[in-house]
Amino acid sequence: MSPRISLGLFGLLCAVQLFVAGSSIARHELALRRGTPYRFETAPVDPLDLFRGRYVQLRFEAEVVPLPLPDALRGEHVYAVLSEDARGFARITKLQAEPPTRGDYLHVRAVPSFRGPGEPATLLTLPFDRFYMEESLAPDAERLYRERARGAAPAYAIVRVHEGLPVLEDLHVDGKPIADFVRAAR
Amino acid sequence: MAEEHGKRERHLRWLRDELPELVEREVLDGAAAQRIRAHYALGTLREPRNVALLIFGALGALLVGAGLILIIAHNWDQLGRPVRAAISIGLLVAAQGLAGFALWRHPRSAAWTESSALFLTLCTGASVALISQTYNIQGELGDFMLTWTALVVPAVYLLRARVSALVCLVLALFLPETRQRESDFGFSYLLVIGALAPYLALVVRRQAGQARTLLLSWGAALTIPIGLSMLLLSGPAGDAEDLALPFFSALFAASYLFGQRLAESGATRVPGFTTPFTSVGLLGALGFALVMTFDDPWPWRTTFSMARDLRELEVQVALGCSVLLAAQPLRAALAHLRARRFDQALLLGLPLLALVGAPLLALTGAELLVMLLGNAYALALGVALMLAGLSARSLRQTNIGLATLSVLFIARFLDAELSMIARGVAMVAVGIAFVGVNVWLVRRTRREEVHP
Incomplete structure (x- = not known):
C-alpha cells in the first residue's frame, strides 16, 4: 500500500473515531440540555468497573410495570410510554411495539413477570442502571444510603429523556445530589 | 571491523525475513530454505538495536496509556462535563496525531508504528471510557x-x-461472556477475531521470524482457544460443556495442523518457543489424549441424555463447530497414514476418537470399552511419537513421546488398586526408562557425529 493511500485511510479512521466519540457526546449533551427530566425511585449499590471506575448500580421501582406483556411483544424490545405519578416519580403507563407519536418513551427489553398470584406484570431492563462516581465517594454513597434507607430516606435518579434517548443526569438522596449528600455526611 | 559485522548482521536479517516469501513464491523449497537457515545460523541472529527501542517504546506506550485509563477511572468530580468532553476528544486527537506522524515520517520504523499504534489503542479506550463515565452511558x-x-x-x-x-485479541476475550445475553449471543467475538485473522495470517507467513510476530502468534495461539471455548461451551443452558472433549481435541489438532502448514512455507516444524501454534496444539492434544483415558470426562452414559442434549441449539452449534474444526486435521491424518507417518496420523486423528467415543459410550453404556479405547490410543500415540523422535535423532520429540507414556503409566498405576510399594516401584521404573532412553540417544547422536 502506498504511503499516500495509507495516510488517506488513516485520516478516514481518525474521522470515524472522532465521529463516534463526538456524536456520542453531542447526542447525550443534547438530551441533557433539551430532555424532559424524570425522577426514578431507586436503591443504589457500589460495584467497580475496571476501565470506567466506580459506579453506583441502580435498581428502580419502575422496573416492574403492573401491566401484562402482550404476547406479540414477548422476547422483544418494547417502547415504554413515560408519565409521572401523584408523587412526581416516573411511571410507565403503556407498553407498545411502536414509539408513541407524542410524549416521552424508552426503548427497553421486557419479560413477563408477576407481582403476586394472579397479578401479571412486566419486568423491564431500564437503559440507565449505572451512575459513575468519584472513586472515594462511591463506597460512602452506598454505605450512607443503606443507613438512611432504614429511615426511609428517598433516593431517586434524575433522567432526562429526549426523543427516546435517556441520559442519567444525577442521583439524589434526601433531596440532595448524592455527591453533596456524601460530603455533608463526612 | 564492528561496522563490517553490523552490516553482515543486517544482511543476514534481511535474508531471514525474505526466506518465507521465497518459499511461498516457489523460488526455493522448504528444505533449501532450512539449509540456508542452518548454513548462516539465522536462528541465532541477535535482534538489532531498534528492537530494544521497539520494546521500550511499546512498554512506554502501554504504561502511559494504561495509566491514563486508571487516572480517568478515578472519575474527577471537580471537572465539569465540557472539560471532560474536551479531554476525551483531546486525548484521541493527540494519539491520532502521534500515530499519523509515525505513519507519515517513520512508516518503516517498527518502534514508531508499534508504539504510536499501542498508544492510540489505549487512548481510544480511555476516551470511550471517559465519555461513558461523563454521560453515564449504559452497557x-x-x-x-x-x-x-x-x-x-x-x-x-x-x-x-x-x-x-x-x-x-485480549480485549476480545471479554466479549463471549459479557455479550452472551445480548442480541449477538457473544458471537461478536468471532467478528473481532475474523477482522484480525487476515492480518495474523499475513504476518505469520511473511514475517514469522520477527519477535513481535512471535509475540502476536503466541497471543493468538493461547487466547483463541480460550475465547472459542468461552463462546461455544459456556452457553446459558450450560449443556454444551459436555462437548469439551470433541471440541478441544478438534481445536488443538487444528492448531497443530495450522502450525505444521506454516512450517511448509519455510518456518521451523519442531515444537518449541518459535512455533506457538504447533506447541499449543501439541500440548493441548496430548493433554486431551490423556484426559480421554479416564471415564469421568466422557459426556453421555445413555442415549436419552445424548438425545436430550443434542436437541439444544447451543449443543448443536458446538458440535457443528467441532466437526468443522476436525475436518482438516482428519484429512491430514489420513494423508499421514498413507505415508506411514504414524505419529502425525495419530496426533491429528485425535478428534475422531472423541467424536466416535462419545456416542459409543451413550449407545453401549460401556465405560470400560471407551476407557480401553482411550488408553490404547494414548499408548499408541506415545510410542509413535517416541519412535519418530528416535528415528529423527531428536531428543525433544523423543521426550515428548516418553513424557506422554510416563504420564499414562503413572495415571494408571495411581488408578489401580495396587500397594504403595508397587506404585513406587512402577514410578521408579518409569523414571529409569526416561533417563535411560535419553542417555542412549545422546550417546548414539554423539557417536554418529564422530563417525557419520
Whole structure:
C-alpha cells in the first residue's frame, strides 16, 4: 500500500473515531440540555468497573410495570410510554411495539413477570442502571444510603429523556445530589 | 571491523525475513530454505538495536496509556462535563496525531508504528471510557470492549501494529461472556477475531521470524482457544460443556495442523518457543489424549441424555463447530497414514476418537470399552511419537513421546488398586526408562557425529 493511500485511510479512521466519540457526546449533551427530566425511585449499590471506575448500580421501582406483556411483544424490545405519578416519580403507563407519536418513551427489553398470584406484570431492563462516581465517594454513597434507607430516606435518579434517548443526569438522596449528600455526611 | 559485522548482521536479517516469501513464491523449497537457515545460523541472529527501542517504546506506550485509563477511572468530580468532553476528544486527537506522524515520517520504523499504534489503542479506550463515565452511558463491559476494539482494528492494518493486534485479541476475550445475553449471543467475538485473522495470517507467513510476530502468534495461539471455548461451551443452558472433549481435541489438532502448514512455507516444524501454534496444539492434544483415558470426562452414559442434549441449539452449534474444526486435521491424518507417518496420523486423528467415543459410550453404556479405547490410543500415540523422535535423532520429540507414556503409566498405576510399594516401584521404573532412553540417544547422536 502506498504511503499516500495509507495516510488517506488513516485520516478516514481518525474521522470515524472522532465521529463516534463526538456524536456520542453531542447526542447525550443534547438530551441533557433539551430532555424532559424524570425522577426514578431507586436503591443504589457500589460495584467497580475496571476501565470506567466506580459506579453506583441502580435498581428502580419502575422496573416492574403492573401491566401484562402482550404476547406479540414477548422476547422483544418494547417502547415504554413515560408519565409521572401523584408523587412526581416516573411511571410507565403503556407498553407498545411502536414509539408513541407524542410524549416521552424508552426503548427497553421486557419479560413477563408477576407481582403476586394472579397479578401479571412486566419486568423491564431500564437503559440507565449505572451512575459513575468519584472513586472515594462511591463506597460512602452506598454505605450512607443503606443507613438512611432504614429511615426511609428517598433516593431517586434524575433522567432526562429526549426523543427516546435517556441520559442519567444525577442521583439524589434526601433531596440532595448524592455527591453533596456524601460530603455533608463526612 | 564492528561496522563490517553490523552490516553482515543486517544482511543476514534481511535474508531471514525474505526466506518465507521465497518459499511461498516457489523460488526455493522448504528444505533449501532450512539449509540456508542452518548454513548462516539465522536462528541465532541477535535482534538489532531498534528492537530494544521497539520494546521500550511499546512498554512506554502501554504504561502511559494504561495509566491514563486508571487516572480517568478515578472519575474527577471537580471537572465539569465540557472539560471532560474536551479531554476525551483531546486525548484521541493527540494519539491520532502521534500515530499519523509515525505513519507519515517513520512508516518503516517498527518502534514508531508499534508504539504510536499501542498508544492510540489505549487512548481510544480511555476516551470511550471517559465519555461513558461523563454521560453515564449504559452497557456492560462487553459493550464497551466491542466499541473499543471496533474503533481500533483498522489501525492494526494501517500501522502494521502487531502489539495492538495482541491487545485487541485480549480485549476480545471479554466479549463471549459479557455479550452472551445480548442480541449477538457473544458471537461478536468471532467478528473481532475474523477482522484480525487476515492480518495474523499475513504476518505469520511473511514475517514469522520477527519477535513481535512471535509475540502476536503466541497471543493468538493461547487466547483463541480460550475465547472459542468461552463462546461455544459456556452457553446459558450450560449443556454444551459436555462437548469439551470433541471440541478441544478438534481445536488443538487444528492448531497443530495450522502450525505444521506454516512450517511448509519455510518456518521451523519442531515444537518449541518459535512455533506457538504447533506447541499449543501439541500440548493441548496430548493433554486431551490423556484426559480421554479416564471415564469421568466422557459426556453421555445413555442415549436419552445424548438425545436430550443434542436437541439444544447451543449443543448443536458446538458440535457443528467441532466437526468443522476436525475436518482438516482428519484429512491430514489420513494423508499421514498413507505415508506411514504414524505419529502425525495419530496426533491429528485425535478428534475422531472423541467424536466416535462419545456416542459409543451413550449407545453401549460401556465405560470400560471407551476407557480401553482411550488408553490404547494414548499408548499408541506415545510410542509413535517416541519412535519418530528416535528415528529423527531428536531428543525433544523423543521426550515428548516418553513424557506422554510416563504420564499414562503413572495415571494408571495411581488408578489401580495396587500397594504403595508397587506404585513406587512402577514410578521408579518409569523414571529409569526416561533417563535411560535419553542417555542412549545422546550417546548414539554423539557417536554418529564422530563417525557419520
